[in-house]
Amino acid sequence: MSDVLRRREIPVAIAFVIGLLLLVEYFVAVPEMTAVARTIQSWGVVFAAMALGVGALTLGAYYYGHIRRRTPGTWYLCLWSLLVMVLTITIGVLGTTRHPMYIWLYSNIYFPLSATTVSLLGYFVVSAAFRAFRARNVESALLLLTAIIVMLANIPYGRVIWSGFEAVSAWVLNVVNLGAFRGIQLGIAVGGIMVGIRRLVGR
């Protein structure tokens, strides 16, 4: 029995039937089919929520393993993460996400930390730009030149140097860049459709 349940064809068949149903529902307007599709989509949300619980357990087990083994440089961070995770889940489940303490945790811990991580982006961009914007060959020289023009067009001082920067930058962005962008986007869309069809038939 367990061998039958482990067969790959079963999940593939389920995915195919559900995928096909949702696909047909997108093209054909039948109220009954729409209702079934909505129910299936609701199941998807429920499954994702269940997976979140499983994810929390997996994460907890991972942290616990490090704490138990006293992994140097890691165990106390894991302990802290585990404590914060348990505290947040407990308050969120018992008091809902509108509980003042939950809101305090979100506003004073999660949000500032998240904003700090995003802020680091500036430093990473500068360090990457420092390495990238070097005229090592023709392509990188062109990249450097284009970047300088676009940057100068976006700062007030650039217009003081030469009023034409804005027009050149607009041409680069709206003609050269946009043409290439749309071409690549078209290729990506086709690739995505084909991957979708391949996944649908389990290949």
Place this chain on the structure above:
Amino acid sequence: MLVTGRVFQLVLLVVAVLFIYITWRRSKSGVLPKIREIAGLEAINDAVGRAVETGRPVMVNVGWGGIVDALKSQQTFAGIDVLSHVAKLTAKYKVPLIVPAAEAASVPLIEATVYESYLAEGCPDAYKAENIRYLTDLQWSWVSGTLGMIKREKPAANMMFGYFGGDTIMHSETGQAVGAIQIAGTAEIGYVPFFVIACDFALIGEELFAAGAYVTRNAERLSVIVSEDYFRIVLLGIIVIGVLAAIAGYSIVPLITT
């Protein structure tokens, strides 16, 4: 019966399925379709080889798109295709493989993919579940966790294939700082330049979707890439007809939005 505005989309979908079927039938003969070389994918073996030499792990990141969101999931699936290949290599050469997962729902799929790869290489005992690490579903918390992981574990190879956003530069710069060979690809075209400047190899646009078939060299999968090209030719034909019609004073927009 058919939803207004989606008839032409349906026609295109049928054409795409037909192309896949025709090329798939052709692939049954066992002849590998010829596709151009993708340097980034060719470098995967070397990157794993470097991990073997240095004794450091390999990190494969499939992005934070997850598998629930229909638009982002295609990229995650493409990333998982490459992950499957890399996992086979790490299993074969006994190199630790670390996967930081960003969406809880995708964790079972990633775990199963890696485990099946280890099983296929005949060493399921080498599979370590604790190396498939679910962090969080929130983008910046996941980024923070992944960056810490790169700093601590110092992977010899850092591969990123999937949906990435503004975090692209953070991952690739941190990988660069620890001296990892970096191969990356995303279909988020606005963020590809960051991978291009900070990684050793970058896949551009639809190369990500071709990656799974390319690395496995599976005739059936490669045939899908060929069908993509046929489909693109059809789309190019429609664009040319549209342009000619516009020059002649007609519009094909009402036809394709039927």
